[in-house]
Amino acid sequence: MQGVVIPISMVPGDSIIHRINPLPKLAWAFGVLVISFATRNPLILSTLFVVGVILILVAQVGNAYLKVAMILFPISLTLIVLQSIAPAFPKPWTPIVSVGPFTIFQEGIYSGISMLLRIFAMTTWAMLMIMTSHPSDIFTSLQKIGMPYVLNFILTMTLQLLPILQNEFAVVLNAQKSRAMKGSGFGAILPSMVPVFVGAIERVQQLSISLESRAFGSSGHKTSYRRVRMTFWDILLIVLGIVFTAGMTYWIIVDKSLDWSETMVFHPAFAIGLVVFATLGFLAFVVIALRNVLQA
Template identity: 25%
Template sequence: MNISIGQYVPGESIFHRSDPRTKLTMTFAYMVIVLLINNFVGYAIAMFFLILAIVSSRVGIRMVLRSLRPIVFLIIFTVILNIFLYQGETLLLSIGFIDIYKEGILFSIQMILRILLLVAGASLLTYTTTSIMLTDGLERIMSPLSVIGFPAHDIAMMISIALRFIPTFAEETERIMRAQASRGADFDSKKLREKIRSFIPVLVPLFIGAFRRATDLATAMEARCYRGGKNRTRYRVLQFSKADIVLTSFFIVFGVLVILSRIFF
């Protein structure tokens, strides 16, 4: 189980140097734009700019592809659900009570592209931004809500910790599965009931390990006199630079092209 979501890849690319507030804002806007795309020309534009962003970040396409492995089941489920349940006008195949329409196949392809673009784009954010910078960026973005009592720092800290521990729990799951397999557990069984039973011995120690790590983290934070965001100073002060201007310009071009694709295609 090789999950790379949440891992930071050190580098000096324009994405690494840009302010986390810029990357967070653009990632959110990017997801909204992807959800608004309604034709294959728009998806082609989004795919082109995503590949260009991956190359510019110097993270590596293989690294991004690794982040897509956990959603393979989701993609398969989405394809099956849309192909067999989508009601269209152009009937391609009818098997008993199951009707497959051309529109259902096209919609399934669009959903696959949408999921891939969303996950890959979100992964690029975590690859080029440390958990500390993510926390600071989220806190600064949500700081105006503090006037109404919104715990901006606490929410930002929880999100960054969750992202940080995704690869850790993935590695621990793999280690537990190997230990159980050496004791005769069969994780490759084709029977659903047997597969569920084989995963029960994995979940119990995984949850125990999660609670243990949470306790250790809480103890470490208290030992360092952590008291939340009030009067907290930062080693690195966030500030915008030329890299943010370049990224913003890059994103504006992307957004304009997608809007034009909706109008003319």
């Protein structure tokens, strides 16, 4: 199972971005999310994406980011394929070229490219935040601005439980193999689920007794051991993030010329090439992923 899990976690480091408080990073990642959903303009989306990548490089988390992008890219290629033949646009659609029963539409290519860029702009900024902040710091910061303590605990616990369950899964699979049961492929995964989940329930019961024995869930004032520093620059960054997001969103809503869906015309050869590339890219990914799963 190891190969199937996407490695998204903090990459330790001492870059300038690592040293920023998680809240401004969260504010900017959220801002980019809002802007990305507000517009389809490829120039704005790709600018956000490129700036995100530059910051990823500044933070020196490029390798970890690349691993995620390698999985994300082929999956998001399906958007181009789907959008090109059935655009998420009000009709009428402008056909570019027809291949057999399929027609590729101008709006579809435009929308597919926008969605791909949108996903990459959002995830790049989200990855930047996740890969440069300690999870505990993120949760503690969120708790400071009003997230309930219990939710903080649930999130922390979930992050801890995932690798443990993964290990337990491996143990159960090995146990199945040693009893001459099928030890690989989808056929082996299903029967292994039951012991893993039963084990998880037992673990959670034990943990809840243990937590209760340590005064967890007391009413009254709670304090936090983890201290996250908030400097003047962090607050400035948050303010800038909010202003930038609001300004961009306002501009996108007001300036109708940012809608390039009709002005950006694609050559039929480009359209066919893009769709074929997206289809092949996605299929190749599925084949490789399936092989990995079956071998694991």
